[in-house]
Amino acid sequence: MIINQWLKYSSNFLKKNKISTYQLEAVILLSFVLKKPKSWIYGFDEKIINHKQFIILQNFLKRRIKGEPIAYILGFCEFWSLKINVSPYVLIPRKDTEILVDVVLKKIDHNIKKILDLGTGSGAIALAIASKYNFLDITAIDVSNKILDIAKYNAKKLYIDNIIFLISNWFSNLKNNTFDIIISNPPYISLNEYFNFKTQLKFEPMKALISLNNGLADLNYIISKSFKYLNNYGWLILEHSYKQGYIIKKILKIKNFKNITQYPDIQGYYRVICGQKILS
Structure with missing residues (x-):
């Protein structure tokens, strides 16, 4: 089969199975298997796909129509222009989470030295x-070696050496360390929400998605404990669901955070919030 025939066939196949970005995904899969850029595929669409490549592509299509995210099929995704390796042990980094990164970067000045990333997952x-500021001392924590091995691999592959990876259940192994910024994209989906979106999320780790108390348990815990681990004038910066902005702002106020600011996603929903520890 030649390239343009396979693209037509695979696009139709994905479309019939309700994959909305069927044409793009067909090209992405082919680009990966042929180890060629997308521009090459369009320019040489009469080249032959060999039997081995065809078998791999067919397997990828079968996995995709079962709902498996394309990032898990390929083993990587792009985040903040970085190629991040992923596996079913970690969440796939979302585009919206780049807002969290952007907010953190805007807070960094000469007073910021130490940053804590709670629940680092892939390390994204x-x-x-x-990758932006190599003078920072970053601690990235998660609950298992299976998770942290992926983050460590990404750091090695990207030649980033200013991150310490540590097993910790939130703050449990941090002892008396304190930080200038604490960031987290914790689980914040309720059980009801998870079951409503289970077909889209079933391949991703449940523990990284679901939180008790209507999705608020982990956010509430992090806010409650983080004051102890922040230096004076330090920032807590969190991602949350589009429904949780009001209540998270209220919790931050109750816990005595100041200069609370909310940030919208590309659709205009508040998805990131920050608060500052200020002791007189």
């Missing part, structure tokens, strides 16, 4: 920040 957030 910490790596994006470290």
